[in-house]
């Protein structure tokens with residue numbers, strides 16, 4: 722078995738995924754870089770050489786995703802970390818989001834990541850060790866209008882974290898959700914071409930720092946929870962949501978039949 726821990730990062734060609742791949746290599750990992758376009762993944766490999774393995778795959782193709790993850794684990798004899806970072810986002814009203822359009826986003830943002838976790842799971846259990854970081858969004862609990870598909874896909878992604886943390890905890894598997902606010906990446910520039918105030922915007926490397934801190938065990942007291950990655954200017958909005966939704970928005974109704 723090789724010595725360097727192996728981390729699989731989806732969406733590793735740009736934004737938060739590329740920054741995460743860079744940081745994981747810097748902290749001694751071999752990184753399996755997944756995304757649709759080979760070119761940005763090859764650029765990452767050009768920067769780091771053999772520490773990067775390029776594995777093009779479309780998250781919407783769950784069978785291909787399962788094959789990629791199982792193949793990596795079998796060839797390498799280990800798989801230590803999966804970062805479900807790849808995602809798509811667009812804004813559309815409910816009236817413009819028919820079931821086919823809704824399903825297409827859920828395939829990428831939720832079914833694909835579930836396929837990654839499913840395929841990595843036997844290796845994690847056999848090793849009695851594994852770490853999952855799911856990159857969600859503040860939209861998982863406080864969606865803007867137009868996130869009729871995006872918000873449920875990210876809320877579901879967080880629940881993958883909860884289930885994996887609950888089921889995997891006794892087997893040494895840790896799972897986290899990192900939910901960024903605004904991050905300066907191609908995805909956000911596409912969504913908001915005019916940009917946002919600097920005070921509200923993180924850079925991809927800062928969010929990657931939080932992802933890698935989860936991997937490193939810095940936030941093990943927060944396994945199974947959401948780490949909201951926001952600037953100080955955005956934090957009051959998150960706190961306001963928490964004030965308006967005490968107990969996470971759950972009201973216990975003790976009923977008698």
Ligand SMILES: NC(=O)c1ccc[n+]([C@@H]2O[C@H](COP(=O)([O-])OP(=O)(O)OC[C@H]3O[C@@H](n4cnc5c(N)ncnc54)[C@H](OP(=O)(O)O)[C@@H]3O)[C@@H](O)[C@H]2O)c1
Pocket residue numbers: 731732733734735736737738755756757758759778779780781806807808809810829856857858859900901902903904905906907908909925
């Ligand atoms: N930027 C923000 O403000 C922000 C805020 C909250 C949450 N997020 C989340 O952060 C994550 C990373 O996004 P980012 O902001 O870093 O944007 P990004 O730079 O556009 O990165 C998205 C990555 O996902 C990959 N990807 C997209 N669809 C894919 C598919 N079907 N199969 C495989 N890979 C796919 C893309 O590569 P290919 O196109 O080559 O496939 C790309 O490398 C996303 O899950 C996003 O929802 C971002």
